Amino acid sequence: MLKGFMWLMIFLVIGNLLQTVLALPVVGSVLGMLVLFLVLIVRRRSSRSMGVAAGHLIHYFTLLILPSAAGLFFLGTTLTDNWLRLLIAIVLGTLISSVVTLVTMQAMVRWQQRRDDAAGAS
């Protein structure tokens, strides 16, 4: 647990370093996640200790996010002036992307099926 936690913190530091050095518009934790994902792919093996530590932390994601999430109710005019337009954008945007994703994946799965069938027949 502690060893895995240390490694997660090391990747967080690497992410923070990358953000600062390359002046990227993404926070260090997200960069750290991407670097760790690449390391696991290259290594071709998961990490038990990091898996255990990550599992514990991920279990409490909602708790860890609550302080930021409550900020929604303290935005004042930023929210009251814009909520209807925001809601329209969220609802329409989500419906459009849901339909696009369903149709694309459906077409791609059928394409793969035809390719597999052709490979099997030859």
Place this chain on the structure above:
Amino acid sequence: MTLQTLAREMMATPALAIVMTLAAYMLALSLYRLMRYPSWAPPMLTGSLLLALFIAVLPVDYDTYYLDAHWLTLLLGPATVGLAVPLYEQFQHIKRLLIPLTVSLLVGSITACAATLAIAWALGLSPDILASLAPKSITTPIAIGVSEGLGGYPGLTAGIVTVTGILAASTIPPLALMLRCHDPRVVGLALGLNGHGLGTARGFGIDAQTGAFASLAMGLNGALSAIVLPWLAGWLGQ
């Protein structure tokens, strides 16, 4: 001693802020169980409402509370890094569907962000709101990170992500029926990509394969969006 000075003394250490957060979380979980796990009221929504109520009732302001709660939010860093581990483990199972998944993820990811941003922009919303809106379909911890990086409001993003998740989880299964998509891999991908954790929970409610594809799509979309979004947002902002 007045109530104000007492409150200031209490907020001098993070103890009260942490108790408030834990209490809101535990209460939200109990409510969620009591109401038999309603998909329209995830603990994230009820919990943040309860917490906001505590902050409003007690003589403390949000900024002071947020500063003290840093003891908890600090752990969001290693937790977000840790998302790479389950993502890698999921990634092992999809090699055969690599091309369909990559294409669908790219198309879906970009549409989820671009369609919403285009509508929001046409409605005249300001750049800081657009930055908060851009990561709406990504899992909350990554979304907050992306939003902060782009100059958005983390609280607004958390709210937007929750609303998007509830919406996607409730509309995608009927949409899939209308479009005659019955393949669990297709429905799962759409649920995870558009509705992140809440969509994934809905997917596992349908069957295991739908859930597995939803959780894979959620993870890959988070990773992909973290790379693509800042670039796309910068380009759209021109």
